[in-house]
Amino acid sequence: MKPIDCGHLYRDGRHYDLQNKDFLDDIPFYLRQTKKYGEPVLELACGTGRITIPIAEEGIQITGLDISEPMLSQAKRKAAIKGINVEWIKADCRNFKLNKKFNLIFFPFNSIAHLQDLESIKSCFSCVKMHLKDKGRFIIDIFNPRLDILTRDPSKRYPVAEYPDPDGKGTVVITENNTYDAATQINRIKWYYKIGIQAEEVVEKLNMRIFYPQELDELLYYNGFTIKAKFGNYDETPFESTSPKQLIVCYSHKWGDSD
Ligand SMILES: C[S@@+](CC[C@H](N)C(=O)[O-])C[C@H]1O[C@@H](n2cnc3c(N)ncnc32)[C@H](O)[C@@H]1O
Numbered sequence: 001m002k003p004i005d006c007g008h009l010y011r012d013g014r015h016y017d018l019q020n021k022d023f024l025d026d027i028p029f030y031l032r033q034t035k036k037y038g039e040p041v042l043e044l045a046c047g048t049g050r051i052t053i054p055i056a057e058e059g060i061q062i063t064g065l066d067i068s069e070p071m072l073s074q075a076k077r078k079a080a081i082k083g084i085n086v087e088w089i090k091a092d093c094r095n096f097k098l099n100k101k102f103n104l105i106f107f108p109f110n111s112i113a114h115l116q117d118l119e120s121i122k123s124c125f126s127c128v129k130m131h132l133k134d135k136g137r138f139i140i141d142i143f144n145p146r147l148d149i150l151t152r153d154p155s156k157r158y159p160v161a162e163y164p165d166p167d168g169k170g171t172v173v174i175t176e177n178n179t180y181d182a183a184t185q186i187n188r189i190k191w192y193y194k195i196g197i198q199a200e201e202v203v204e205k206l207n208m209r210i211f212y213p214q215e216l217d218e219l220l221y222y223n224g225f226t227i228k229a230k231f232g233n234y235d236e237t238p239f240e241s242t243s244p245k246q247l248i249v250c251y252s253h254k255w256g257d258s259d
Contacts, residue, residue, distance in 0.1 A: 001094060001119040004067060009191075009204055013048040013074025018163040019174070020050060026108060026141065027054050029234035033249070034060050037137045038103040044093040044124075045111035049075035049086065056086045063087040065096060094123040101131055106139040113142060113208040116186060125223040129252050138225065140248045144232070144239075145210045150180040150187055160191060170196020185210045213239070213246055225250040 039061040046052045046064030055062050079086050115121050160174040178189040193202040227250045232243025
């Protein structure tokens with residue numbers, strides 16, 4: 001298995017939360033799914049609890065699992081302030097064993113793109129199957145690849161985010177560019193951080209595995225999952241060529257056909 005190479009990006013959960021503070025679109029979708037499929041719920045790669053905490057606030061029993069200590073610390077801080085109860089687990093989603101099974105496991109916000117090789121994907125899917133209850137559901141959320149974005153000019157800069165620095169150093173401006181390796185299907189992204197008036201930019205690398213629609217469906221199939229629904233966005237419209245998202249709801253073959 002390839003080592004996880006995104007740790008540096010997630011070294012400060014405060015930056016992650018400020019960067020993503022306006023992205024709320026997926027929360028109602030996961031709330032609907034948790035109400036439909038029931039608790040307990042497990043979120044893989046839960047980060048700072050951006051989705052986990054609003055679900056727990058509805059009184060739903062949820063476990064958040066992530067490999068990053070700084071992201072989990074931020075999640076715990078936020079949950080403590082709100083006085084809500086979440087079980088936080090520090091673990092690798094490719095190798096975990098909890099003494100519990102779940103009615104719903106979800107892997108949101110493109111996090112599967114951090115799993116870059118077949119061994120990682122197989123191990124993760126195998127752990128998911130071990131932790132699903134009878135007829136339990138697994139949901140994956142990853143963008144539908146856009147060739148125009150993957151092949152855009154790597155010498156240009158494209159905007160990512162702008163937010164106030166949590167340590168009061170001014171405004172953080174993040175821009176990016178990327179080079180796509182079609183052989184490995186890895187999109188090699190560089191994020192350029194400019195903080196306040198400092199002249200020097202900080203450059204962080206982010207490698208994302210690209211999953212094409214048929215490939216992802218087949219990876220699930222050959223790893224023992226049946227796809228129940230594939231949506232193209234959080235409003236649950238069916239997946240089609242121009243859909244922004246691949247939102248797959250599936251269950252383990254082991255349970256035969258399911259409602
Ligand atoms: C894009 S963030 C998503 C966080 C959160 N789910 C959300 O929606 O805001 C990706 C998360 O994946 C986590 N991650 C990456 N590789 C992982 C692995 N192998 N096991 C568990 N977590 C992992 C990172 O630490 C990070 O918190």
